[in-house]
Amino acid sequence: MDEFDRRKRGFEKFFALSDALRFKALSRRNRAVGRWAAEKLALPREAADRYVESFADAQIGGAGDEALLARLRDDFVRAGVDVSAHRIRRRLEATMGEAVAEIEAGR
Secondary structure, rough: HHHHHHHHHHHHHHHHHHHHHHHHHHHHHHHHHHHHHHOOOOOHHHHHHHHHHHHHHHHHHHOOOOHHHHHHHHHHHHHOOOOOOOHHHHHHHHHHHHHHHHOOOOO
């Protein structure tokens, strides 16, 4: 199965999840994306931890993917890190598939 099929199945499964599991998957995805971004931004450990938590808080606050994408893009631009919006979107998608798979595996 190629990467595209794996992501597609992850999204199909995501939409079939209950609201509680969907929230858990989004929270897991947002934390993982926050960790990825913190590494790209070369944040020190404490700042990186706060940054990751802010992504979890964004989920609780109801921020959608477009708001997260815009925030990431702005943070990267301010820090002079060259990461395109397309690459950020791909990271959000891939990480969602991984989060769903981890939940299904019982992790």
